[in-house]
Amino acid sequence: MFDVVVVGAGVIGLSCAMRLQQSGARVAVVSPDGLEQTTSWVAAAVWYPTHTDADPQVLGWAGRTFDEFARQAAQGVPGVTMRATRMLLRRSTAPPWWTSVVPDFRCVPAAEIAAPYTGEWRFTVPAVAMGPYLTWQLQQITDAGGVLLTRRLDRLADVADLAPVTVNATGLAARRLAADDAVHPIRGRLMIMTNPGLSVSVRDEDNPAGLSYVHPRERDVVLGGTFEPGESDLTPDPDEGRAILARCTALVPELAAAQVITQLAGLRPGREGGVRLGLDPATGTGRLIHNYGHGGAGMTLSWGCADDVAALAA
Numbered sequence: 085m086f087d088v089v090v091v092g093a094g095v096i097g098l099s100c101a102m103r104l105q106q107s108g109a110r111v112a113v114v115s116p117d118g119l120e121q122t123t124s125w126v127a128a129a130v131w132y133p134t135h136t137d138a139d140p141q142v143l144g145w146a147g148r149t150f151d152e153f154a155r156q157a158a159q160g161v162p163g164v165t166m167r168a169t170r171m172l173l174r175r176s177t178a179p180p181w182w183t184s185v186v187p188d189f190r191c192v193p194a195a196e197i198a199a200p201y202t203g204e205w206r207f208t209v210p211a212v213a214m215g216p217y218l219t220w221q222l223q224q225i226t227d228a229g230g231v232l233l234t235r236r237l238d239r240l241a242d243v244a245d246l247a248p249v250t251v252n253a254t255g256l257a258a259r260r261l262a263a264d265d266a267v268h269p270i271r272g273r274l275m276i277m278t279n280p281g282l283s284v285s286v287r288d289e290d291n292p293a294g295l296s297y298v299h300p301r302e303r304d305v306v307l308g309g310t311f312e313p314g315e316s317d318l319t320p321d322p323d324e325g326r327a328i329l330a331r332c333t334a335l336v337p338e339l340a341a342a343q344v345i346t347q348l349a350g351l352r353p354g355r356e357g358g359v360r361l362g363l364d365p366a367t368g369t370g371r372l373i374h375n376y377g378h379g380g381a382g383m384t385l386s387w388g389c390a391d392d393v394a395a396l397a398a
């Protein structure tokens with residue numbers, strides 16, 4: 085018997101499972117597939133509240149997640165680093181709503197900006213190589229006595245006999261499992277390249293040619309990308325891959341010396357109205373806590389949301 089069963093082994097489910105264990109709970113994690121099948125495995129995954137509204141609750145989640153990753157980077161947790169970033173702007177833009185949680189955020193003076201850009205933000209944020217990180221998270225959970233159950237659920241109620249509390253961290257699958265039509269896929273495509281010696285992230289999100297970002301990691305570089313609501317076909321697209329490579333190389337010319345490792349695609353779990361985190365109002369045999377719909381910011385919000393889930397489960 086467990087205290088909590090967490091359905092889903094992406095970054096949202098695994099972070100919840102760790103927090104719940106840290107608060108003393110006996111935890112089982114349920115997932116039908118290996119970690120590498122999750123959206124989380126594909127994520128770029130750089131701290132940035134992408135496509136999220138200025139909301140005090142989201143700021144709280146983002147800030148607590150920032151602090152947790154900063155601690156993990158200092159402790160040498162696999163895959164976690166702090167990454168210097170340049171955000172290039174093409175129109176007059178006020179500083180973003182989340183600057184209060186990013187200690188070194190600054191706007192570059194206009195005199196230092198070269199065309200076609202009109203502004204630039206510089207800041208340092210957590211960046212995570214998700215393969216090693218998710219593997220570390222699962223190891224932490226099993227080392228602490230947690231159990232991974234390989235099961236694909238037809239209904240969340242199918243695990244209600246395992247524990248008095250169920251956490252729904254099924255990402256996109258929550259559309260069906262929680263009967264929530266607000267959940268929808270947002271396809272993202274990436275190119276993974278060898279790293280020609282880059283160490284700074286560069287973002288040009290309003291590039292008229294398409295969303296452009298370059299995120300160096302220890303062993304490779306992630307080039308993005310696309311943000312395509314409603315698209316769910318994950319078939320590789322060589323033309324899109326070449327287009328991402330071309331606009332990222334225009335942004336960071338050193339990439340001309342890099343080799344393609346692979347092209348990836350994933351489906352962000354988008355949700356109209358934002359993240360759903362809270363107790364299910366339906367009364368049943370146990371408590372059901374939802375935590376899904378993190379869109380393009382699941383890594384960015386993961387630990388703050390896990391804190392709230394642990395508090396609700398207590």
Ligand SMILES: Cc1cc2nc3c(=O)[nH]c(=O)nc-3n(C[C@H](O)[C@H](O)[C@H](O)COP(=O)(O)OP(=O)(O)OC[C@H]3O[C@@H](n4cnc5c(N)ncnc54)[C@H](O)[C@@H]3O)c2cc1C
Pocket residue numbers: 091092093094095096097114115116117122123124125126127128129130131132235236237238253254255256257261271272273274309349350351352353376377378379380381382383384385
């Ligand atoms: C290209 C791309 C780039 C991204 N970049 C970033 C970034 O830079 N920063 C950032 O913060 N976020 C980024 N994201 C978003 C991030 O990846 C997601 O928000 C996050 O991975 C969502 O995590 P999750 O755990 O909710 O979902 P998932 O990782 O999809 O996990 C869902 C889990 O539920 C399980 N499940 C599904 N159905 C069932 C069922 N029937 N029964 C049992 N279990 C089930 C799955 O097997 C899986 O284990 C990016 C995403 C993409 C695609």
